[in-house]
Amino acid sequence: MSTTPRARLVVLISGSGSNLQAFIDASASGTLPAEIAAVISNNPGAKGLERATSAGIPALVLNHRDYTERTQFDRELADLVEQFQPDLVILAGFMRILSSAFVDRFAGRLLNIHPSLLPKYPGLNTHQRAIDAGDSSAGATVHFVSNELDGGPPILQASVPIVAGDSPDTLAARVLTQEHQIYPLAAEWFCRGRLQLENGVVLLDGAPLPQSGYRYSPPEEVNDVAK
Ligand code: GRF
Numbered sequence: 629m630s631t632t633p634r635a636r637l638v639v640l641i642s643g644s645g646s647n648l649q650a651f652i653d654a655s656a657s658g659t660l661p662a663e664i665a666a667v668i669s670n671n672p673g674a675k676g677l678e679r680a681t682s683a684g685i686p687a688l689v690l691n692h693r694d695y696t697e698r699t700q701f702d703r704e705l706a707d708l709v710e711q712f713q714p715d716l717v718i719l720a721g722f723m724r725i726l727s728s729a730f731v732d733r734f735a736g737r738l739l740n741i742h743p744s745l746l747p748k749y750p751g752l753n754t755h756q757r758a759i760d761a762g763d764s765s766a767g768a769t770v771h772f773v774s775n776e777l778d779g780g781p782p783i784l785q786a787s788v789p790i791v792a793g794d795s796p797d798t799l800a801a802r803v804l805t806q807e808h809q810i811y812p813l814a815a816e817w818f819c820r821g822r823l824q825l826e827n828g829v830v831l832l833d834g835a836p837l838p839q840s841g842y843r844y845s846p847p848e849e850v851n852d853v854a855k
Contacts, residue, residue: 633661634661634662634663634819635661635662635663635715635716635818635819636662636663636665636712636713636714636715636716637651637655637662637663637664637665637714637715637716637717637718637815638664638665638666638667638668638709638712638714638716638717638718639651639664639666639667639668639680639717639718639720640667640668640669640670640705640709640717640718640719640720640722641667641668641669641671641674641676641677641720641721641722642669642670642671642674642721642722642723642724643671643674643675643676643721643723644674644675644676644721645667645674645675645676645677645679645680645720645721646721646804646807646808647720647721647741647804647807647808647811648667648676648679648680648720648721649676649679649808650807650808650809650811650812651664651718651720651811651812651815652664652679652680652683652685653812654812654815654816656683659812659816660812660815660816660819661816661819661820662715662716662815662816662819664680664683664685665685665686665712665713665714666685666686666687666688666709666712667679667680667685667686667687667688668687668688668689668690668705668708668709669687669688669689669690670689670690670691670692670701670705670722670723670724671689671691671723672689672691676720676721677689688708690704690705690708692724698725698727699727699729701724702726702727702729702730703729703730705726705730706729706730706733706734709734710733714734714737715737715818715819716737716738716739716815716818716819717734717737717738717739718739718811718815719738719739719740719741719773720741720811721741722740725777726773727775728775731773731774731775732775734773735774735825736772736824736825737818738772738773739770739771739772739773739783739811739814739815739818740770740771740773740778740780741768741769741770741771741807741810741811742754742768742769742771742778743755743766743767743768743800743803743804743807744757744758744766744767744768744769745765745766745767745768745769745785745787745840746769746771746778746779746782746785746840747779747840748763750777750778750779751777751778753796754766755796755797755799755800755803756796758790758799759790759794759795759796759799763790764789764790765787765788765789765790766787766788766790766799766802766803767785767786767787767788767803767806768785768786768803768806768807768810769782769783769784769785769840769841770782770783770784770785770810770811770814770841771783771841772825772830774828781825781828781829781830781841782830782837782839782840782841783814783817783823783830783832783837783841783842784810784813784814784841784842784844785810785840785841785842785843785844786806786807786809786810786843786844787806787843788802788803788805788806789802806844809844810844813844817832
């Protein structure tokens with residue numbers, strides 16, 4: 629039995645919440661030594677809210693449409709998150725740009741996953757852009773969040789092949805299977821005290837990671853797609 633104390637996570641979502649589900653499953657199975665203290669969405673219609681409720685996790689909505697000022701929304705969101713005393717805050721498909729009013733409050737304990745091999749394709753439409761560029765691979769990156777959009781220091785990357793006939797949707801589905809592996813894994817490192825951000829440098833077990841993060845080896849079935 630693990631002796632690691634369970635960390636407290638708050639997960640922010642806007643949509644389907646399949647990454648949230650990966651966290652719920654990893655927490656339930658014990659691979660992730662953490663409990664999800666709350667799930668918060670800016671979108672009242674987010675399907676992920678139902679996933680949270682089904683798992684017995686408090687599911688809250690803070691609708692950004694009720695705010696005229698971005699910084700006011702960010703401040704109130706930070707206050708709400710803080711009420712749950714998180715060790716780690718997880719952005720899991722949270723489709724709002726967060727200003728420093730939020731980011732600075734959780735520096736070093738705020739993670740995001742982005743569906744590209746950063747620094748390639750920050751921002752939106754990553755899969756379309758990778759296909760249009762004729763890239764042979766795509767992927768996802770877990771990173772610490774900084775005040776630069778999708779620009780914080782990378783922790784873990786997984787890549788998948790882009791195959792003939794791929795659409796943004798088929799590619800997104802292939803990348804998502806990898807997101808569900810690497811995001812709980814990066815959180816597990818953090819919760820076990822193996823991962824830190826120090827002066828902008830990501831340390832795993834005390835040693836700096838490569839600039840683009842640790843490269844995760846995709847499981848067999850992903851390689852099979854390219855054959
Ligand atoms: C994922 O592709 C994630 O990388 C991006 O938004 C998507 C969220 O998917 N930031 P889900 O809501 O976790 O299913």
